[in-house]
Amino acid sequence: MIIKAIVHKAEEGGYWAEVPALPGCVTQAETMDEIRANLQEAIHGWLEAGNPESPASKDDQILELAV
Numbered sequence: 001m002i003i004k005a006i007v008h009k010a011e012e013g014g015y016w017a018e019v020p021a022l023p024g025c026v027t028q029a030e031t032m033d034e035i036r037a038n039l040q041e042a043i044h045g046w047l048e049a050g051n052p053e054s055p056a057s058k059d060d061q062i063l064e065l066a067v
Contacts, residue, residue, distance in 0.1 A: 005039050007032070022046045 007017045010028065015035045019025040025046040027038040 003043055007035055019043060019046070 003019060003021055005017045005019045007015050010016050014028060014030040015032065016026065016028040017035050017039055022043065025042050027035065027042040029035040029038045
């Protein structure tokens with residue numbers, strides 16, 4: 001899967017990045033190498049948080065779709 005991120009230079013130095021396809025998925029770092037690593041971690045965390053292991057109640061269902 002390819003996910004695009006927008007990397008911004010921070011006013012105080014370093015960088016911050018956002019992933020438009022994943023609302024609220026943001027990170028920051030001092031170098032471009034660090035921002036790449038932090039983005040990987042942030043994206044994986046965002047995707048895991050959106051994939052609960054069990055439904056909220058016995059009447060709920062989890063439906064997985066390939067896109």
